Amino acid sequence: MTSSAHAITAALHLRRTGLGAGKTHSLLFFCQGHHLADLGEPLFAEPIWAVAGGAHVDELDDSDTEPPTGELLATVDRVMARYGGLSAGELRTLIWASDPWQLAASRPDDPRIEWMWLQDWFGRAAHDPDEAPLLSSNQLTGLAERALNEPAGAGVPDSRDRIQARIDEARRRASRAP
Numbered sequence: 001m002t003s004s005a006h007a008i009t010a011a012l013h014l015r016r017t018g019l020g021a022g023k024t025h026s027l028l029f030f031c032q033g034h035h036l037a038d039l040g041e042p043l044f045a046e047p048i049w050a051v052a053g054g055a056h057v058d059e060l061d062d063s064d065t066e067p068p069t070g071e072l073l074a075t076v077d078r079v080m081a082r083y084g085g086l087s088a089g090e091l092r093t094l095i096w097a098s099d100p101w102q103l104a105a106s107r108p109d110d111p112r113i114e115w116m117w118l119q120d121w122f123g124r125a126a127h128d129p130d131e132a133p134l135l136s137s138n139q140l141t142g143l144a145e146r147a148l149n150e151p152a153g154a155g156v157p158d159s160r161d162r163i164q165a166r167i168d169e170a171r172r173r174a175s176r177a178p
Helices: 005-015 021-039 070-083 088-097 099-105 115-126 137-149 160-176
Strands: 048-051 054-057
Touching: 005 021, 005 070, 021 048, 021 054, 021 070, 021 088, 021 115, 048 099, 054 088, 088 099, 099 115
Parallel strands: none
Antiparallel strands: 048 054
């Protein structure tokens, strides 16, 4: 199911108040790219354009007031967890460095970013072994609850290696979770 850019924007603004227009458009780029790579379908129907300021979504129509749910909302949560803390300038730099933006920007007569470019680029990034798996808010909550309820080691002080081993194990379990 596809939503509208306006509905996704509303969900972004519910998760972080005070988002400026540039950061909002950048986050829409990342939402669309990750959703295409993860599910093979667009998150919203409106096109994304390569502009000097990064990415731009035309006419964020406010007629769609149906908030996103399910996988659509999960995409917004994952993107906010990963990119929400970055500045507008940092997001813009990431977009400028992306293949989809560069391909679109190289076509001054039609700088529309194609969905297949986003799907391919974000799909390759998702399979990069150096990338940590993205965890949903439910997965993060579950990991935190287990960590609080599991004994650290019967009086044995934690070391950096023991902590890293537990983090690595939690990531392995989370990457296998549905």
